[in-house]
Amino acid sequence: MIKNIQVDDIRYKLDGAAGSDAIHTDPVYSYAVTRLFDDSGHTGVGFAFTLGEGNDLVCKAAQYYADKIKGRDIEDTMANFGDLFKKLSNDQQFRWLGPHKGIVHLALASVTNACYDLWAKKRGVPLWKLLTDLSPEQIVSTLDLSYLEDELTHEQATAMLKEQQATKTIRESILQKGYPGYDTSIGWFNYSDEKVRENCKIALEEGFTAMKLKVGSADPERDIRRAHIVREVAGDSVKVMLDANQQWNLPQAISICNKLKSMNPYWIEEPTHPDDVLAHKTLADAISPLKLALGEHVPNKITFKNYLQTRSASFIQVDAVRVGGVSEFITVSLLCKKYGVPVVPHVGDMGQLHQHLVLFNHIAVGHEALFLEHIPHLQKHFVNPVNITGGVYQTPQEPGSSCDLKVLK
CATH class of the missing domain: 3.20.20.120 (Enolase-like C-terminal domain)
Incomplete structure (x- = not known):
């Protein structure tokens, strides 16, 4: 069970002209880091990436989402994560700030990634191993395919993954x-x-x-x-x-x-x-x-x-x-x-x-x-x-x- 949550604003000033591009000339590589402390002793770590200013706002939004999964079992959470993702991303008030973009969506990324990290750590495997070992049905259950029904349904996504099984x-x-x-x-x-x-x-x-x-x-x-x-x-x-x-x-x-x-x-x-x-x-x-x-x-x-x-x-x-x-x-x-x-x-x-x-x-x-x-x-x-x-x-x-x-x- 996720017993505690910590969200941290972590920023790293780069050396010299590293990281510079035509628009972002003076970046400060920064992470809005979510940590999920499980009663098993494992800690799930996830983050979103920013260039400095506003990283604290992403952290505040991540805390809002993370509080909603406190007390949950990670295996139960990931068994149907697609529904949880849909619910969180469509939070009736936070959604107005997006929808599905900007600070609130970056915050959701931080929390989501912490969930996947904790899931893999509790199973004792690298994330790539956890994901590749899941069945097509299990993978699709972690996804929110809303607004994609014209292109990709749950049935089609499952069939696509099943088709790859033979040559995996x-x-x-x-x-x-x-x-x-x-x-x-x-x-x-x-x-x-x-x-x-x-x-x-x-x-x-x-x-x-x-x-x-x-x-x-x-x-x-x-x-x-x-x-x-x-x-x-x-x-x-x-x-x-x-x-x-x-x-x-x-x-x-x-x-x-x-x-x-x-x-x-x-x-x-x-x-x-x-x-x-x-x-x-x-x-x-x-x-x-x-x-x-x-x-x-x-x-x-x-x-x-x-x-x-x-x-x-x-x-x-x-x-x-x-x-x-x-x-x-x-x-x-x-x-x-x-x-x-x-x-x-x-x-x-x-x-x-x-x-x-x-x-x-x-x-x-x-x-x-x-x-x-x-x-x-x-x-x-x-x-x-x-x-x-x-x-x-x-x-x-x-x-x-x-x-x-x-x-x-």
Whole structure:
């Protein structure tokens, strides 16, 4: 039984220009951390990610949700978590502040993720193991598929997972090989050209075969120059992604993306406002065959549904600390599987939680094991930090979701 709850506002100032992009030039990587203390002696830890200001508001909202599960048994809670998620996300007063977005939804992510962590810890297994061992029916019972009935019913979701069962063991080889990573830290926005060049060389030496550069400069020629630097150092065989972090309007995006084609980017990420589905559809058509990656700031399954329906995105970057947590992440992953669109999560949490979820996506849902973003700046703060060797995430073995922070021990 969950006997006590603690919510903490944890913030980390980054070194130098790390974490900077065209919009967020001075980020303070921060977590709204929910801890669920179970009478068994286990503590479930979950968080949502922010850039500093407002993190305290997310914590206050998380306390509101967490209080509603105090006194509950975690096994009983997770047996039908989809109904609980629906009830909490549609709280009659809190819902007005969203619905299903902003502070209240980030808070729900923090609490939801703590529930999944506690569930795995009580069973004594890593989260990826818990999820991949659940039956299709058990997985679907943890999901809220409301407002998706036109695309994905409970019966359809169950059938999709059952279809993957026959080949599941083949895909389990990823557990030994590890999950490929890509390096985002080569090209933060405020890094000099020289630092970008040097970081590319380091990433290659560390075994990464994909990397990402921040773009969105006031002078597009700066973006083009830096993109060609990365391509020059990385060579033609390395995947290079470009991330504008919503900086451009649609006419700018069309013009600049077409100019960036000359360095053969693997994708353009967040080119314009994340709520503007139709602008992304127009852009995708205008710059084809160049592909778009979207989702870092998409807050819920409904907007993802619209992106998939319009075929605006070639890669979906759903983030379990941006949407309503693990439950909604899995829901979006199933939608993406239906549409044949790869899931490559945004990793605002340094990959700690997502390393488990991409293993589940590959093994149980049948998604391609493409790669997972890697950002190293907060690794030292985790009890069990991600382990990347040769550019590959090594499979975590400790019980839970790898989200325990040293400052809270």
